[in-house]
Amino acid sequence: MLTVALSKGRICAAATPLLARAGIELDDDPADSRRLCIATSLPDVRILVLRAQDVPTFVEHGAADLGITGKDVLLEHQGVGLYEPLDLGIARCRLVLAEPAQAGPARSRPRVATKYVETTRRFFAGKGMQAEIIHLYGSMEIAPAVGLADCIVDLVDTGVTLAANGLTVCEEIAAISARLVVNKAAMKLSHGRVSALVERIARAAAENGGGCR
Numbered sequence: 001m002l003t004v005a006l007s008k009g010r011i012c013a014a015a016t017p018l019l020a021r022a023g024i025e026l027d028d029d030p031a032d033s034r035r036l037c038i039a040t041s042l043p044d045v046r047i048l049v050l051r052a053q054d055v056p057t058f059v060e061h062g063a064a065d066l067g068i069t070g071k072d073v074l075l076e077h078q079g080v081g082l083y084e085p086l087d088l089g090i091a092r093c094r095l096v097l098a099e100p101a102q103a104g105p106a107r108s109r110p111r112v113a114t115k116y117v118e119t120t121r122r123f124f125a126g127k128g129m130q131a132e133i134i135h136l137y138g139s140m141e142i143a144p145a146v147g148l149a150d151c152i153v154d155l156v157d158t159g160v161t162l163a164a165n166g167l168t169v170c171e172e173i174a175a176i177s178a179r180l181v182v183n184k185a186a187m188k189l190s191h192g193r194v195s196a197l198v199e200r201i202a203r204a205a206a207e208n209g210g211g212c213r
């Protein structure tokens with residue numbers, strides 16, 4: 001049996017049609033099933049539906065052989081024991097630094113609201129700066145308006161949410177999309193079966209206009 005850990009929410013919504021094109025049909029719709037483990041049309045492949053942030057943990061520990069999650073989550077997790085063989089080209093967005101459109105003069109030690117604590121720390125360290133990081137779990141966009149932070153690090157797609165909260169992008173930190181990850185030990189021990197599944201998904205992603213290695 002090969003177990004694939006799949007990030008629920010918008011990545012799951014985009015990945016399900018991609019998996020179907022790869023010949024992997026889920027027996028239940030993850031959006032309205034309470035099952036967290038879903039069988040598929042391939043008798044030896046099952047899907048675990050997980051919080052995005054938990055996908056690398058399951059794969060790293062071998063509880064899942066493969067995983068599908070966002071590059072934002074992987075940058076933050078900095079997993080060891082994971083290969084990242086494939087960019088699926090779905091759930092694309094950008095990780096950005098954003099600030100109020102009418103920002104005051106920059107501080108030497110900016111206060112930055114984000115859920116991407118490690119990625120933000122590394123980004124500022126790369127500029128030779130120290131940031132005061134305010135760790136939030138959501139609704140980062142409101143933090144500058146209420147004086148909690150000077151700027152935010154968050155995902156942006158259309159930019160509508162930033163604009164609605166009076167924020168503009170100052171800098172792009174990373175281009176984000178969903179990635180396929182593989183447990184390193186599974187890649188060695190079950191090489192034939194794992195690489196056949198990776199190939200199947202790679203072909204479907206390429207047909208979809210994504211799928212870079």
Ligand code: PRT
Pocket residue numbers: 008009010011052069070071072073091092093137138154155156157158159160161162176177178
């Ligand atoms: O997990 P959490 O509950 O914190 O986030 P969520 O419920 O907003 O998203 P979820 O769980 O469905 O999926 C999160 C994953 O989807 C991320 O880890 C990314 O890899 C990927 N992804 C792709 C995105 C977006 N695009 C995106 N636009 N995740 C979040 N957003 C948010 C963005 O932060 C903004 O607040 O969507 C909002 C709308 O974006 P605009 O710019 O189109 O207005």
Ligand code: MG
Pocket residue numbers: 009
């Ligand atoms: Mg969510």
